[in-house]
Amino acid sequence: MTAPSPRALAWRRRGAAFAGGWREFARHxxxxxxxxxxxxxxxxxxxxxxxxxxxxxxxxxxTGGPMESPSGEYPLGTDRLGRSVLLLTLWSARVSLSVGLVATLLSVAIGTIIGILAAHFGRWVSATLMRVTDFFLVLPSLVLAIALSTVLARGMGTIILAIGLTSWPAAARVVRAQTLTVEARPYIERSKALGGGHLHVITKHVLPAVMPLVFVNTTLAVGSAIVAESTLSFLGLGDPDPMRPSWGSMLRSAWLDSAALVGAWWYLLPPGIAIGIVVLAFTMCGRALETVLNPRLREG
Structure with a gap:
């Protein structure tokens, strides 16, 4: 019988690890x-x-009337312009989720790169990158995002850049701490002694070791990005195209139309409840993944 190749063995181990991780996740x-x-x-x-x-x-x-109450034709009623609130909520999910996911990936990517470089090279590189990180940590990220959204042209791309470029410092500090732990392990020293360069050590050893932490941080950060997008849209800095609504722009429209004062609860509650449910769902998934990927939490 032919022995399996190293690649097949590697994929078999990965499959076993994934199956074990899923079993642990399913316990939560x-x-x-x-x-x-x-x-x-x-x-x-x-x-x-x-x-x-x-x-x-x-x-x-x-085709609906202004602020019609829920009915068979309009299960969640209509807004001031006669549009179905249910239709707006469904289409807003596409925008809010897309902006939240892409902005989170951008911020986590920036934080991961800066954290790994600061920990790996140390000395003046670490000092410089950490001072930049501290500068962004001191300044409120929402204020920076508002400033960027005000200067740049309004749109989904601007919101993604504003959130992604202002919310990376927390990820950078977490990844830097994890990278320092990985760099202290003996196999890193052996790799360097055998002639492994910076790129080899980072891509083959450090990055695979910190990816579980990065994945958990990404899951937990999506909820914050969705809240940030909703806040910017509520302040009038979102996409001006009415064909691309978001939950934040729906809340802004309901506020401008005084939905709470006239008792149009169906106009105000759906986007707010949707934001709360999605953020809570991402948080629950992130906490469960954190327990799966962190042996100390799992033992506790």
């Missing part, structure tokens, strides 16, 4: 509930063009 009911909620919301957001008509977002083609 909160993580499973959060994952199920996220799957349902993502599927609804992806299927929005299939199960709904985007033309209903056009104020010219809206």
């Amino acid at each position: 009911r909160s993580g499973l509930v959060g994952l199920a909620i996220l799957l349902v919301i993502v599927v609804l957001a992806l299927l929005a063009p299939v199960i709904t008509d985007q033309d209903g977002l056009d104020v010219i083609k809206a």
Whole structure:
């Protein structure tokens, strides 16, 4: 019988590790509930063009009356322009989730690169990068994001840049601490002694060791990014295109139309509840993953 190749053995070990991680994750009911909620919301957001008509977002083609209460035709009522609140909520999920995920990936990527470089090279490189990180930590990220969104042209790309470029310092400090721990292990010294360069050590040893932490940090940071996007949109700094609404812009419209004063609860509550549910679901998944990937938490 032919012995399996090293690549096959590596993939077999990865499959076994993934299966073990999934079994550990499945032990956390909160993580499973959060994952199920996220799957349902993502599927609804992806299927929005299939199960709904985007033309209903056009104020010219809206067929409902202003702020109609929930009915059979409009389960969540309508807004001031006669558009279905349910339709707005579904399509807003696409924008809010997309901005939250992409902005989080950008911020985590920046933080990971800076954290690894600061820990690996040390000395003046670490001092310089950490002083830059401390500068961004001292300044409120939301204020910086508002400033960037005000200077640049309004749109989804601007919000993603504003959130991604201002929320990376926390990830950088966490990754730097983990990288210092990994760099102190004996196999790193052996790799350097055998002629491994900086790129080899970082890509082959350090990065794989810190990726679980990065993945958990990404999961936990998506909720904060969605809240930041909603805040910027509520302040009027979001995408001005009415065909690309977000949960934050829905809240802004409800506030401008005095939905709370006239008792139009169906106009105000759906986007707020959607934001709360999604943030809670990401937090539950992130905490469960943190327990799975951190042996000390798992033992506790």
